Amino acid sequence: MSVESQIAISLHAIAAMMWVGGIFFAYRVLRPCAMNMEPNERVQLWQAVFRRFFGWVWLFISLIVVSGYWLIMQDFGGLEQTPLYLKVMSGIGWLMIVIFAWLFFGPFAKFKIRIAQYELAEAGQIMNTQMRPLIALNLMLGTLEFIIGATGGYWPI
Numbered sequence: 019m020s021v022e023s024q025i026a027i028s029l030h031a032i033a034a035m036m037w038v039g040g041i042f043f044a045y046r047v048l049r050p051c052a053m054n055m056e057p058n059e060r061v062q063l064w065q066a067v068f069r070r071f072f073g074w075v076w077l078f079i080s081l082i083v084v085s086g087y088w089l090i091m092q093d094f095g096g097l098e099q100t101p102l103y104l105k106v107m108s109g110i111g112w113l114m115i116v117i118f119a120w121l122f123f124g125p126f127a128k129f130k131i132r133i134a135q136y137e138l139a140e141a142g143q144i145m146n147t148q149m150r151p152l153i154a155l156n157l158m159l160g161t162l163e164f165i166i167g168a169t170g171g172y173w174p175i
């Protein structure tokens with residue numbers, strides 16, 4: 019494997035780890051800890067968390083896509099020749115990206131408007147009913163991507 023490919027796979031794995039690890043931390047650690055906070059404060063904490071984390075997520079997505087297709091072109095003989103596990107990985111990857119874009123431009127945009135208008139209860143409602151299921155779905159799909167990344171090279175197909 020060339021040095022360039024080693025750099026690409028490292029960037030790919032690091033960006034994937036930070037994206038999915040960040041979701042895990044927010045969903046499974048920060049969320050239960052923030053439950054005891056006063057509701058208005060809690061919504062404002064989440065606004066700050068989302069603003070910071072979602073900016074990073076756009077960077078992680080760019081790195082994952084560029085490095086992933088670069089590796090496919092360099093080391094796997096292009097899109098046609100690509101083994102099945104990488105087709106599955108890129109399919110699920112795009113699904114995750116669409117879910118994130120949907121979350122960012124849909125519910126999160128509405129969430130920010132509600133906060134700007136100081137309608138914090140409504141903002142909390144959007145977070146719980148519209149944002150949380152999408153975040154949970156991406157945590158599940160991201161975990162699946164790691165299983166594919168770790169085992170795909172050994173699949174018999």
Ligand code: HEM
Binds near residue numbers: 030167168
């Ligand atoms: C969006 C399109 C994507 C493409 C084209 C792509 C492509 C690739 C390629 C070519 C490899 C190297 C496979 C090998 O050396 O056997 C790889 C590995 C991997 N990918 Fe992706 N990937 C994509 C999305 C994702 C996403 C969204 C995640 C997780 C969030 C992810 C996680 C991983 C992991 C954990 C590995 C294994 C890294 C390692 O060997 O240490 N990928 N991917």
